[in-house]
Amino acid sequence: MQFTILIIDDEKNIREGLGAALELDGYTVKLAENGRAGLALIEKGDVDLVITDLRMPEASGEEVLAKVSAESPGIPVIVLTGHGSIDSAVDAMRNGAYDFLTKPLSLDRLALIVKRALQGRELVLQHRQLQEELRERKSFESIVGRNAEMQKIFQIVRRAADSKASLLITGESGVGKELVADALHNLSPRRDKPLIKVHCAALSESLLESELFGHEKGAFTGAAARKRGRFELANGGTLFLDEIGEINQNVQIKILRVLQDKRFERVGGEETLEADVRIVAATNRDLKKEIEAGRFREDLYYRLNVVQIHLPPLRERRDDIPLLVTAFLNETAAENGKKIDGIDARARSALYKYPWPGNIRELRNCIESAVVMCEGHIITADDLPPGIAESGGAEAVAVPANIPLEEAEKIIIMQSLAFNKGNKSKTAEALGIGRKTLHRKLAEYGVTLTGNVRVL
Numbered sequence: 001m002q003f004t005i006l007i008i009d010d011e012k013n014i015r016e017g018l019g020a021a022l023e024l025d026g027y028t029v030k031l032a033e034n035g036r037a038g039l040a041l042i043e044k045g046d047v048d049l050v051i052t053d054l055r056m057p058e059a060s061g062e063e064v065l066a067k068v069s070a071e072s073p074g075i076p077v078i079v080l081t082g083h084g085s086i087d088s089a090v091d092a093m094r095n096g097a098y099d100f101l102t103k104p105l106s107l108d109r110l111a112l113i114v115k116r117a118l119q120g121r122e123l124v125l126q127h128r129q130l131q132e133e134l135r136e137r138k139s140f141e142s143i144v145g146r147n148a149e150m151q152k153i154f155q156i157v158r159r160a161a162d163s164k165a166s167l168l169i170t171g172e173s174g175v176g177k178e179l180v181a182d183a184l185h186n187l188s189p190r191r192d193k194p195l196i197k198v199h200c201a202a203l204s205e206s207l208l209e210s211e212l213f214g215h216e217k218g219a220f221t222g223a224a225a226r227k228r229g230r231f232e233l234a235n236g237g238t239l240f241l242d243e244i245g246e247i248n249q250n251v252q253i254k255i256l257r258v259l260q261d262k263r264f265e266r267v268g269g270e271e272t273l274e275a276d277v278r279i280v281a282a283t284n285r286d287l288k289k290e291i292e293a294g295r296f297r298e299d300l301y302y303r304l305n306v307v308q309i310h311l312p313p314l315r316e317r318r319d320d321i322p323l324l325v326t327a328f329l330n331e332t333a334a335e336n337g338k339k340i341d342g343i344d345a346r347a348r349s350a351l352y353k354y355p356w357p358g359n360i361r362e363l364r365n366c367i368e369s370a371v372v373m374c375e376g377h378i379i380t381a382d383d384l385p386p387g388i389a390e391s392g393g394a395e396a397v398a399v400p401a402n403i404p405l406e407e408a409e410k411i412i413i414m415q416s417l418a419f420n421k422g423n424k425s426k427t428a429e430a431l432g433i434g435r436k437t438l439h440r441k442l443a444e445y446g447v448t449l450t451g452n453v454r455v456l
């Protein structure tokens with residue numbers, strides 16, 4: 001991220017000297033010779049950090065600090081004080097300054113303070129940016145996803161929504177199949193009619209049949225009154241058949257019949273009923289295999305599968321993780337009455353690397369538990385459930401911008417080697433390169449390792 005630092009000081013030498021030093025460190029620098037000019041630049045926007053002298057003509061450093069604290073609390077202010085005026089520095093800290101430096105200035109100390117202040121600023125900005133993106137994305141129901149594959153899926157759902165075609169949603173557990181079914185219904189012309197859901201795996205064969213089609217009074221022991229089935233209840237709307245791969249052949253035939261001629265009878269009933277129902281089915285099984293194994297009817301499969309949507313597992317769309325994390329942070333922090341400002345680099349890296357076998361459901365649970373565990377306002381790796389925190393590995397590697405690629409590669413390789421305690425096989429595997437390649441590169445760097453030696 002390219003940061004802009006504003007330096008306000010009436011002494012030309014200090015202003016320009018600091019400016020030149022910070023420019024050399026890669027920052028964009030703006031200069032102002034008094035508080036008023038400085039405030040005008042801050043108001044224009046894109047200032048990330050302010051370094052200001054205290055005593056100046058036309059709006060003092062105290063006034064700058066007061067204005068920034070009140071109007072742009074996210075911008076850190078570092079105060080410069082004359083030698084021996086420690087009282088004013090203390091006052092400034094009390095009024096919200098990030099830190100202070102006494103003159104004559106130590107450039108090393110300044111560089112350190114600036115770096116630390118901007119790291120905090122970066123967290124705040126990243127969080128803010130994701131929040132904004134999230135607000136835009138909300139337009140597609142509550143489904144979060146900017147991954148290209150997910151965008152294609154949203155497109156299909158939008159197009160399919162208008163028609164009556166049956167939809168089959170496949171994908172592992174926790175990928176959001178039910179959410180897609182909700183979205184399809186809410187985008188369709190049937191949105192004002194019922195969306196009825198049946199969890200097929202939860203019901204025994206006979207119960208499922210009477211749930212779906214209803215029963216007449218006395219149809220079986222315990223059928224004390226006539227009961228309308230889900231097909232009847234969903235008339236004019238949508239019927240979501242979850243875990244369709246679990247239903248037996250007998251019920252499969254009956255569903256096929258409704259799909260073909262829209263007709264059915266209640267269990268124990270003579271009367272033939274009609275239902276105008278759109279079917280959305282979901283499964284985490286491979287129905288093609290179920291057909292081969294003789295457990296699922298091929299004709300039903302083709303009836304259900306007019307439009308198919310396959311939701312990829314989360315590990316195949318990791319680019320959505322940051323946005324999902326922010327969405328779940330917002331939700332669960334609000335639910336738990338907490339204020340969370342972001343996630344630190346190590347925790348973020350762990351969340352990004354973990355394989356998420358339970359997909360989005362697991363991610364949501366993980367964030368909720370982290371929010372509950374978190375004692376401050378920033379989630380750290382220690383707040384994550386065990387097993388997930390470890391996957392983050394080492395501290396995120398800081399690679400300076402604008403350095404030759406080869407140098408960046410070296411930093412990453414050495415860091416990974418250090419993290420894996422000098423174990424070359426693990427390092428090669430983690431980096432996705434062959435052991436031979438790793439050896440060659442280490443030889444190029446002049447690094448020799450015998451056994452598990454600590455490097456760095």
Ligand SMILES: Nc1ncnc2c1ncn2[C@@H]1O[C@H](COP(=O)(O)OP(=O)(O)OP(=O)(O)O)[C@@H](O)[C@H]1O
Binds near residue numbers: 144361
């Ligand atoms: N893209 C997404 N954006 C936001 N939340 C999501 C997304 N996908 C899934 N979720 C959330 O993850 C959880 C699991 O989603 P859902 O119940 O739709 O999964 P599923 O595929 O039906 O899982 P299962 O096969 O186990 O029934 C829910 O809390 C849902 O709100």
Ligand SMILES: [Mg+2]
Binds near residue numbers: 177178242
């Ligand atoms: Mg489900």
